[in-house]
Structure formats: C-alpha cells, structure tokens
Amino acid sequence: MSLNVHHLELFYFVAKFEGITEAVRKMPYGIQQPAVSGQISQLEKSLGLKLFHRRPFALTPAGEELYDYVYPFFSQLDQVGGRLRGEETQHLRLAASAAVLRNHLPQVLQAVRSDFPDLRLTLREVKSTEIEAALQKQEADVAVTILHRKTAPGLTSIKLLELPQVLLVPKNAPITKFREVVAKAEGPLISQPLITLPPNEQLSLLFQAGLKKRDLQWDPSMEVSEVGLIERYVSDGFGYGITLNIPGIAWPKTVRAIRLPAADFAPVVVGVLHMGNLKAVGNRFVKVAQAYAKELMKAA
DNA sequence: CAATGATGCTGTCAGAGCAC
DNA sequence: GTGCTCTGACAGCATCATTG
Numbered sequence: 001m002s003l004n005v006h007h008l009e010l011f012y013f014v015a016k017f018e019g020i021t022e023a024v025r026k027m028p029y030g031i032q033q034p035a036v037s038g039q040i041s042q043l044e045k046s047l048g049l050k051l052f053h054r055r056p057f058a059l060t061p062a063g064e065e066l067y068d069y070v071y072p073f074f075s076q077l078d079q080v081g082g083r084l085r086g087e088e089t090q091h092l093r094l095a096a097s098a099a100v101l102r103n104h105l106p107q108v109l110q111a112v113r114s115d116f117p118d119l120r121l122t123l124r125e126v127k128s129t130e131i132e133a134a135l136q137k138q139e140a141d142v143a144v145t146i147l148h149r150k151t152a153p154g155l156t157s158i159k160l161l162e163l164p165q166v167l168l169v170p171k172n173a174p175i176t177k178f179r180e181v182v183a184k185a186e187g188p189l190i191s192q193p194l195i196t197l198p199p200n201e202q203l204s205l206l207f208q209a210g211l212k213k214r215d216l217q218w219d220p221s222m223e224v225s226e227v228g229l230i231e232r233y234v235s236d237g238f239g240y241g242i243t244l245n246i247p248g249i250a251w252p253k254t255v256r257a258i259r260l261p262a263a264d265f266a267p268v269v270v271g272v273l274h275m276g277n278l279k280a281v282g283n284r285f286v287k288v289a290q291a292y293a294k295e296l297m298k299a300a
Numbered sequence: 301c302a303a304t305g306a307t308g309c310t311g312t313c314a315g316a317g318c319a320c
Numbered sequence: 321g322t323g324c325t326c327t328g329a330c331a332g333c334a335t336c337a338t339t340g
Contacts, residue, residue: 006309006310032311032312034311034312034313039310055318055319
C-alpha cells in the first residue's frame with residue numbers, strides 16, 4: 001500500500017514545527033487543525049504505527065525515519081520552483097583549487113558582481129583531479145582549473161593563461177639556474193630532496209615529462225596537496241619544490257623561483273571548464289576571467 | 301454519449317476530552 | 321481555566337459505474 005503524498009506533506013510540516021497546532025499556524029497555506037489531525041491519523045492508520053507522541057511532541061523512531069526521508073524533498077520545493085521559473089539566473093556555482101579561490105577569484109567576482117547586483121555565489125574547493133567529475137555531476141556551473149589535452153566529453157574548455165613551471169628554492173640556496181642542479185647530480189639521478197604535488201596532478205606529470213626528455217630522474221621526497229604548501233616547506237628547508245610561476249603574485253622573501261627551460265618543461269595551461277551552455281552570469285564570468293588573465297600576463 | 305447517483309477524499313465548524 | 325488534540329456532522333469535489 002503506497003503512502004499518500006498529501007499526508008506526507010502535512011506530516012512534514014507537523015514534524016518541522018513540532019506539533020499540529022504550530023504547523024497549522026506556520027504552514028504556507030491555510031488549513032484548519034482538524035483537517036491536519038485527521039490526515040495524520042489516516043497516515044498513521046495506513047502505516048499501522050504512531051509517528052509522534054502528541055503532548056509533549058516527540059517523533060517516534062518511525063516518525064524520525066519518515067521525516068529524514070521526506071525532509072530533502074519538501075524542504076527544497078520552494079527553491080525548485082524558483083529555479084524552474086528562472087529566478088536562479090544570478091546564481092553561479094564555482095569550483096576551483098584553494099589557491100585560485102583565495103588569490104584570483106575575489107577580483108574577478110568583484111567585477112562580475114558589478115554587472116549582476118543580486119549575484120549569489122557558491123564557491124567550492126575541488127582538487128584539480130576531481131573537477132571534471134564535479135561539473136559532470138552538476139555540482140558546479142563553472143570551474144577554473146588546469147586544463148589537460150583531453151577534457152571529458154560534454155565539457156567545454158576555455159584557455160586563460162599559460163603558467164611556466166618553476167623550481168622553488170630556499171633564498172640562500174647555492175644555485176641560480178636549473179642546469180646547476182643537474183650538474184651536481186650523479187649521472188641521471190638527482191638526489192636533492194624534492195617537494196611536489198601528487199604524481200597524478202598535471203603539474204607533476206608535465207615536470208616528470210620534462211625530466212624524461214632530458215634523461216633525468218628526480219623522485220619526490222615530499223608530496224603535498226596544494227601549491228601553497230610547497231612554498232612553505234621549501235622556505236623551511238625541506239627541499240626544492242616544483243610549482244607554477246603566477247605573474248603578479250610575489251614569492252615570499254624566504255624563497256626564490258628558478259625558471260625551468262620552457263623547451264622541455266611545458267607550461268601548465270589554466271582555463272575555464274563548463275558543461276553545456278552557460279547562463280548569462282556564467283558567460284560574464286568567463287569574459288571577466290579572460291580580461292583578468294590578460295592583465296596578469298601583461299604584468300609578467 | 302450524456303446524465304445520474306454512489307463512493308471516497310478532504311475540507312470546515314462546533315464542541316468534547318484531556319493534560320498541565 | 322487554558323491550550324492542544326480529537327471527534328462528529330456536514331459540504332464540496334472528483335471518480336466511477338450504471339442507466340436511458
């Protein structure tokens with residue numbers, strides 16, 4: 001025997017407002033207390049069990065379970081209506097790395113907000129390896145991330161800028177060029193401690209590809225989850241780090257950045273990813289991000 | 301095919317029952 | 321007594337089977 005959805009809706013309000021009378025007062029439409037009481041009785045009768053104790057109000061275990069089940073549906077009905085009516089046009093859900101969210105998006109979003117005064121934002125920190133999945137699951141509208149040669153089907157990528165790979169060394173390190181590191185190596189093996197992102201990150205892949213081209217081997221001794229940590233541990237003397245040179249962003253005084261030869265160590269491409277067609281606010285975001293990237297490159 | 305009546309569901313109003 | 325809940329009587333509406 002299936003449950004009556006109208007009964008479930010009334011039960012949702014009764015459980016939410018903790019009582020029949022309170023539910024009647026606060027419900028978004030007019031209904032009298034006896035009607036609610038009667039409908040709830042029918043629901044309980046059809047289930048063959050009590051859903052809540054009346055006075056004082058308390059959900060029974062069965063009531064708790066049913067409330068947990070119906071809550072996500074009824075609590076989001078208003079928002080769904082708004083979305084269907086197109087009232088969500090000024091909502092932008094963004095996915096990006098922590099570094100991008102912290103260092104770059106504030107300025108870009110400031111500009112977007114001047115065109116969309118009612119802009120509502122959802123910013124989500126997502127690892128670059130999980131960003132495509134987040135877009136495909138519709139958990140975000142747009143992502144700013146490192147682009148691969150191949151993006152997942154259905155995704156559109158827009159290139160913003162290319163960032164050169166750099167070797168980050170402590171300020172007092174006795175080298176100024178990458179070839180000096182190589183010169184100190186015993187054969188192809190570089191033994192200097194190395195700090196990198198996880199091996200499946202695009203930056204790590206491109207760096208290892210560059211080493212391979214030069215028949216070098218340099219295995220990381222320390223793996224960190226975000227580029228900000230590389231700076232930190234390099235300046236604390238844990239080793240040299242592989243990171244990106246972002247124009248306009250100054251390095252801490254405790255480290256120095258050494259450019260890796262671009263011929264072998266390909267720059268990392270950063271861009272915007274999205275699925276399907278973007279709303280106006282999404283398109284505006286892309287335009288502003290492109291302008292911002294252009295300014296950054298000029299500053300380089 | 302349209303009209304009719306039975307049935308079921310949900311609603312209101314008035315008022316009774318009950319706990320504090 | 322007060323406030324909350326339930327019960328009973330009755331109305332409006334939709335559906336469905338029956339009837340002419």
